[in-house]
Amino acid sequence: MPEVLKAPLVLEFPFTRSLGPVQSAFLTGLRERVVLGVKTGDGRTLVPPVEYDPVTAEEIRDLVEVGATGTVTTWAWNHEPRRGQPLDTPFAWVLVRLDGADTALLHALDAPGPDAVRTGMRVRVRWAEERTGAITDIACFEPYESEGQEGHQPSAHSGEFQDMVTGIVAPARLDYVYSPGRAQTDYIHALSEQRTVGERCPSCRKVYVPPRGACPTCGVATAEHVEVGPRGTVTTYCIVNIKAKNLDIEVPYVYAHIALDGADLALHGRIGGMPYDQVRMGLRVEAVWSEGGRYPDHYRPTGEPDADYDVYKELL
Amino acid sequence: MQGAAAIREIAVVAFAQTDHRRTTDELSEVEMLMPVLHGVLEQTGLKTADIDFTCSGSSDYLAGRAFSFTLALDGVGAWPPISESHVEMDGAWALYEAWTKLLTGDADTALVYSYGKSSPGSVRDVLTRQLDPYYVAPLWPDSVALAALQAQALIDAGDTDEPALAAVAARSRTDASANSHAQVRGSVPQGDYVVRPLRTGDCPPVGDGAAAVILAAGDRARELCERPAWISGIDHRIEAHGLGVRELTDSPSTRLAAEKAGAFERPVDTAELHAPFTAQEVVLRKALRLGDDVRVNPSGGALAANPVMAAGLIRIGEAAARIHRGESDRALAHATSGPCLQQNLVAVLEGDPR
Numbered sequence: 158m159p160e161v162l163k164a165p166l167v168l169e170f171p172f173t174r175s176l177g178p179v180q181s182a183f184l185t186g187l188r189e190r191v192v193l194g195v196k197t198g199d200g201r202t203l204v205p206p207v208e209y210d211p212v213t214a215e216e217i218r219d220l221v222e223v224g225a226t227g228t229v230t231t232w233a234w235n236h237e238p239r240r241g242q243p244l245d246t247p248f249a250w251v252l253v254r255l256d257g258a259d260t261a262l263l264h265a266l267d268a269p270g271p272d273a274v275r276t277g278m279r280v281r282v283r284w285a286e287e288r289t290g291a292i293t294d295i296a297c298f299e300p301y302e303s304e305g306q307e308g309h310q311p312s313a314h315s316g317e318f319q320d321m322v323t324g325i326v327a328p329a330r331l332d333y334v335y336s337p338g339r340a341q342t343d344y345i346h347a348l349s350e351q352r353t354v355g356e357r358c359p360s361c362r363k364v365y366v367p368p369r370g371a372c373p374t375c376g377v378a379t380a381e382h383v384e385v386g387p388r389g390t391v392t393t394y395c396i397v398n399i400k401a402k403n404l405d406i407e408v409p410y411v412y413a414h415i416a417l418d419g420a421d422l423a424l425h426g427r428i429g430g431m432p433y434d435q436v437r438m439g440l441r442v443e444a445v446w447s448e449g450g451r452y453p454d455h456y457r458p459t460g461e462p463d464a465d466y467d468v469y470k471e472l473l
Numbered sequence: 474m475q476g477a478a479a480i481r482e483i484a485v486v487a488f489a490q491t492d493h494r495r496t497t498d499e500l501s502e503v504e505m506l507m508p509v510l511h512g513v514l515e516q517t518g519l520k521t522a523d524i525d526f527t528c529s530g531s532s533d534y535l536a537g538r539a540f541s542f543t544l545a546l547d548g549v550g551a552w553p554p555i556s557e558s559h560v561e562m563d564g565a566w567a568l569y570e571a572w573t574k575l576l577t578g579d580a581d582t583a584l585v586y587s588y589g590k591s592s593p594g595s596v597r598d599v600l601t602r603q604l605d606p607y608y609v610a611p612l613w614p615d616s617v618a619l620a621a622l623q624a625q626a627l628i629d630a631g632d633t634d635e636p637a638l639a640a641v642a643a644r645s646r647t648d649a650s651a652n653s654h655a656q657v658r659g660s661v662p663q664g665d666y667v668v669r670p671l672r673t674g675d676c677p678p679v680g681d682g683a684a685a686v687i688l689a690a691g692d693r694a695r696e697l698c699e700r701p702a703w704i705s706g707i708d709h710r711i712e713a714h715g716l717g718v719r720e721l722t723d724s725p726s727t728r729l730a731a732e733k734a735g736a737f738e739r740p741v742d743t744a745e746l747h748a749p750f751t752a753q754e755v756v757l758r759k760a761l762r763l764g765d766d767v768r769v770n771p772s773g774g775a776l777a778a779n780p781v782m783a784a785g786l787i788r789i790g791e792a793a794a795r796i797h798r799g800e801s802d803r804a805l806a807h808a809t810s811g812p813c814l815q816q817n818l819v820a821v822l823e824g825d826p827r
């Protein structure tokens with residue numbers, strides 16, 4: 158089989174998320190170097206605070222201020238920090254129960270090495286220099302020798318600050334090396350030779366272009382290569398009036414479903430070489446390859462008489 | 474007791490899985506999946522058209538391929554339209570949905586499948602995107618780091634230590650020697666720390682794979698399988714989503730699911746546990762009160778092959794296959810999802826007396 162195709166693929170999303178009243182108070186508080194928790198019905202203090210009681214699902218709103226010092230409840234040494242993590246030098250992941258809280262917060266602990274970290278050690282918040290109202294306003298924790306404050310009573314807090322943060326933008330980026338699989342690899346290789354090659358279902362004999370490796374009617378693998386086209390019929394189309402970002406095509410233009418001769422499935426492509434308002438169902442077209450192009454740039458009229466509707470109606 | 478289960482008997486009648494591998498660059502998801510779909514159909518003699526309901530589990534984030542589950546449906550023969558559903562979860566939860574569908578009486582047979590292609594991306598990072606988006610995900614704590622926090626908590630509590638974890642790893646990979654589908658088999662060094670206290674040996678292999686199961690009800694199950702693996706109970710439960718709210722050394726959700734599934738009513742002889750990290754087996758054994766006489770993960774478990782989104786369904790399939798083969802009479806199967814055993818499903822499978 159030919160060489161498997163691979164290409165880098167980056168997925169990036171800037172998620173914009175709104176905050177509820179408790180999250181808004183907590184994240185605004187971090188910006189102001191205040192750590193807030195929330196009281197549950199049974200009197201526990203949750204830090205970080207949530208809007209519903211994890212046990213009873215009751216809405217909870219009573220905010221309290223807890224300490225910026227606390228105790229490590231468990232830890233894990235991360236000798237190879239990964240992208241996006243709080244520190245780019247080796248650090249410990251920690252769950253920290255802040256003084257006055259009954260639950261623990263996940264963050265990073267800046268420590269010289271694993272021998273300097275233990276469960277039960279005392280730590281304090283190291284605030285980020287620039288704070289925006291996000292969990293990363295805590296840059297990390299750092300060791301801080303002090304007495305444990307088991308009896309520390311959190312003090313009530315209104316949760317109100319100037320300029321409340323009401324949302325966060327959470328960027329997410331994931332990197333992949335994409336491989337299209339056998340059928341599409343074969344299809345793309347053929348395209349680079351300016352041939353359009355589909356695959357025939359061994360059961361129902363339909364020819365799929367582009368092939369996806371399976372017949373959706375029969376649920377079996379397709380394998381037999383069938384060259385189709387280069388001419389085909391417009392089965393349906395639309396007129397595009399909005400210019401796409403990064404696409405150097407004048408609008409309006411026509412985007413069409415094209416059933417290549419010999420194919421049992423229409424593929425789609427742009428129609429060029431004629432005014433957009435003269436494109437019609439049944440129009441006979443052929444692929445136009447640009448210099449060095451790995452796929453048809455567009456399809457143009459062949460000048461043949463239009464196909465009869467009955468010929469392509471099953472392919473609509 | 475599972476009142477509903479008493480109304481309609483439902484069994485796993487067939488199971489197939491791929492050979493799980495580090496990469497499957499030459500295959501698309503549907504190309505990887507088709508052999509297992511055909512596998513379970515062949516085992517039962519069923520054709521696509523004989524399947525009343527189809528349910529799948531997968532996640533587009535793994536391979537970064539949008540709507541991959543709709544492309545995977547090509548392998549089922551989904552045109553003309555079939556009765557079908559999908560969960561963005563491990564296939565064990567797809568099986569749960571199919572089980573409820575069969576309970577309603579609307580279907581007598583169901584095909585359940587799931588697949589995971591982790592090789593195109595970095596699964597440690599991909600899984601950070603399932604975490605709390607406000608307080609946790611912005612810190613990008615990867616799946617190994619979170620499992621390591623749980624492992625350290627167990628060590629601190631005196632529930633385990635590094636040699637005991639290494640023994641779990643060694644037993645799993647040794648057992649996997651008899652499992653031709655497993656990705657990591659035989660004697661494997663425990664290796665260096667990935668995130669301390671977890672070493673490479675404590676972590677599951679990253680790989681690609683797929684699995685499929687057929688469920689059938691009542692007499693239909695008896696026609697399709699010599700010794701059906703009857704689902705005598707199945708339930709799933711979840712922990713609070715805040716990691717710092719949870720008691721990481723225990724799994725109350727697993728225990729509750731097991732109780733609701735009837736697991737504690739009589740002893741099981743076999744347990745297939747979905748514990749991707751060694752320390753999680755310690756948690757599960759405790760939560761499920763498994764004694765030393767229970768055969769745990771004879772397949773090698775998720776430490777031998779962990780195709781994300783399929784590994785939980787594979788636990789049910791492996792347990793069922795042992796009943797089919799007469800190697801077990803009553804088996805427990807467990808599946809998990811999320812960080813540090815966040816969500817847990819327990820099924821109890823039984824064979825008819827021999």
Ligand SMILES: [Zn+2]
Pocket residue numbers: 358359360361362363372373374375376
């Ligand atoms: Zn076909």
